[in-house]
Amino acid sequence: AQSVTQLGSHVSVSEGALVLLRCNYSSSVPPYLFWYVQYPNQGLQLLLKYTTGATLVKGINGFEAEFKKSETSFHLTKPSAHMSDAAEYFCAVSPRGYQKVTFGIGTKLQVIP
């Protein structure tokens, strides 16, 4: 079975500051990992994914995430927060060869001007 833990249901950062959203996973087989973003009253949008190869993955809107197998982590970062980054972010895991994805509970990012 797989699971995802997102540390911090709410994170606040100042505009221009580093964004760090934490995600740890557990999976019985090597996983695929995803980050999604959700703006109010909208569906989820895929930010980035890790499947294989390079452990540092770049996504849309300047976000990136690093897969660290030894730490079972897949934290999401962005060097400089923008007001438009305010949204809810979901980490998700899917074991290879498995068609279902398990989502974390989400982290709401607030960007303070």
Place this chain on the structure above:
Amino acid sequence: SQTIHQWPATLVQPVGSPLSLECTVEGTSNPNLYWYRQAAGRGLQLLFYSVGIGQISSEVPQNLSASRPQDRQFILSSKKLLLSDSGFYLCAWSPLAGLAASYEQYFGPGTRLTVT
């Protein structure tokens, strides 16, 4: 390019009434299809998923059901709604499974259901 539609966008229904939410995907064939419910502070709960026409897997026993009458159409239904059915319902699709499939999902805009 692929697009996914859901309707209605919002719905207010009394307890005990029936429900039908529809989801359609354009621009792809044989997608995997999913229904999720999202409640505040509880993340996404997978309700049903389908790998083909007429093939439905249920994840959570409840008074909801799903059907896939056509390859790119997925319907969520209920005969009698409960107050606890209120929430934000999301439909998603993922590409057909293959050797390199990673099952990333693409979501529709959602339906906000309020049961009164």
